[in-house]
Amino acid sequence: MSQEGVGVDLETSLGYLLKQASSALRAAMEEVLRPLGMTVTHYSCLELLAQRPGLSNSELARGAFVTRQSMNVLLQALERDGYVTRPAEAPVGKVLPARLTPRGRQSLKKASAAVRSVEVRMLAGMTETEQSDAFQILQSMIHSLGGGNDGP
Numbered sequence: 125m126s127q128e129g130v131g132v133d134l135e136t137s138l139g140y141l142l143k144q145a146s147s148a149l150r151a152a153m154e155e156v157l158r159p160l161g162m163t164v165t166h167y168s169c170l171e172l173l174a175q176r177p178g179l180s181n182s183e184l185a186r187g188a189f190v191t192r193q194s195m196n197v198l199l200q201a202l203e204r205d206g207y208v209t210r211p212a213e214a215p216v217g218k219v220l221p222a223r224l225t226p227r228g229r230q231s232l233k234k235a236s237a238a239v240r241s242v243e244v245r246m247l248a249g250m251t252e253t254e255q256s257d258a259f260q261i262l263q264s265m266i267h268s269l270g271g272g273n274d275g276p
Contacts, residue, residue: 169184
């Protein structure tokens with residue numbers, strides 16, 4: 125019985141290739157962040173807070189592509205370890221806006237350099253024009269699927 129027309133041809137599937145690229149990028153980031161005592165989610169949280177201080181747990185979770193529960197656990201650990209600070213009581217409603225501490229900013233500085241080195245390595249074989257084209261193509265794909273770009 126022929127399998128033609130059934131399923132996805134993984135060898136020619138752009139979606140599958142994107143997933144492979146995403147997995148390779150995440151693995152490379154985890155590799156450079158591990159010696160700094162961080163995960164990609166930990167780094168993403170710090171980067172989001174550096175760029176948008178005062179984000180809520182829900183906003184951070186969306187930006188880092190994790191559940192609210194996972195982000196809440198991470199924020200509690202980051203607060204306990206002195207990387208972020210949150211008010212004891214919500215200034216408005218239930219939201220406890222998080223902010224980086226000096227320790228968090230210092231940790232982020234090292235992590236950002238490590239992550240930049242991964243991106244430089246990833247793009248090393250591409251011209252500036254190819255990088256620009258890839259950026260536009262990926263943005264178009266995200267837009268076509270109805271997604272935003274909330275994360276780092």
